[in-house]
Amino acid sequence: MNTIVTPGQKLCKDTEYISSEGTYVHKGSIYSSVLGFSHTIKRNINTDNNNETTTTSSSGSSSSIPSEYNNSTSEDKRDYIVVLKEKEPGIVPEIGNVVTVQVLRINPRLASCAILCVGTKALKETFNGVIRVQDVRATEIDKVEIYKSFRPGDIVSAEVISLGDSRSYYLSTAKNELGVVFAQSVVGATMIPVSWNQMQCPKTKTKEYRKVAKMDIAGTDQDDDNDTENGHENEKEDNNNESDQE
């Protein structure tokens, strides 16, 4: 288990395992295609993952995946075999992912931002994304004003809705749990959300407009705000979360 394998090394027969990432099938056997460690993944854990692989392989033009691969969804008890690199290839945002972004620039049509995290995983390098004015919220789309929703520097939780053009991903915050999760006021204090579209500075008590994320639904990795008044409670919650995960 976890042995180092090299490209072209025979791993097993394709009747024993299902070929997955970092492997390929050649003449009834599974071979490694990269340098890395060979792992087996139990199939019942990621049944969803299996569906993804089959759909991508059928839509792709590659002919290397044998036809029984598609049948494997129904009554196959084989586990997956993967070879993972020691240099992680890095995760990439995909449609439907909830990502954490930082707003870089705003203009009346869109807010351009840098994608920092996908789900709970931090990216090695950032990707560009834009939140267009029509994707900020679900209702009263025509009355949205970008500068009342985001400011440069805000940390925003958003969903990837399209891979976009060659420059940037298209993101959306048109859900209650999506929106600004962390923002600083003009004086540099962390603002506290007071309503769905306003945040207040604890120092100057001025209110600024934001598209605020409703936090308690989203739950994970967005505990960055509320740290002035409810700090202790949040910490307790954090501890609970952690123990749950363990």
Add this chain to the structure above:
Amino acid sequence: MSKLSYISPEGLRIDGRRSNEIRRLNMRMGVLNRADGSSYYEQGNTKITVAIYGPHESTTQKSLFDRASIKCEFAMSSFSTSERKVKSRFDKTAYETSTLIKQAFESTVLTHLFPRSQIDIYVQVLQSDGGLKSAAINAVTLAMIDAGIPMRDYVCACSATFIEGSALMDLNHMEERSGGADLLLSIHPQLGGVISINMESKVPQEMFESVLDMALAGCKKIYYLLQEQVKKHSKDLMSNQLVG
């Protein structure tokens, strides 16, 4: 001595090897920080660095819709040979070598996994003492593995020739200039396929078999050394991970 003798009566070649020995291999992976994959490869006095970038978005218009395209640039440093030459822009031998590498890796890399993208291979010869093509192919294999680009197998290449009645493995510069056969063989050592085979001049038919066997044996030897190096490199990385 009127005529240069390539094999001494004791059966030793000019550089002291026997006919079925390759030169000393010395190689490292991951030598360049900026590149996605890189390698340094020494085969005797031939020294080569390879940098690989990609797969990344295609910079040219010629992106292929169903697979990655491979671009290869082969360059000789002007100080790599014994006489300094002014580099010509259209060096035919460099073009030939880069095409050879490109074709070898187009058939080895699982390019269908990266549609519309491009993989760049840059080969730089630092010192040239024959066997450039084979050394370059082996060096690119290492760099590809370092870059983590999925491949069917290693590509191992070795040259062989037939001089003065015996087959010789892994030619150096002097032996290359002898005008012998200079067979270049590149194979998939584990899957067992031939990727390319070319020969510079003719060899008697009954001798061809022995030359081919010699090249094949050379490829196998090189494969074991590459394999050892790759595993060692991987173990080093792993121990670094545990420390860091």
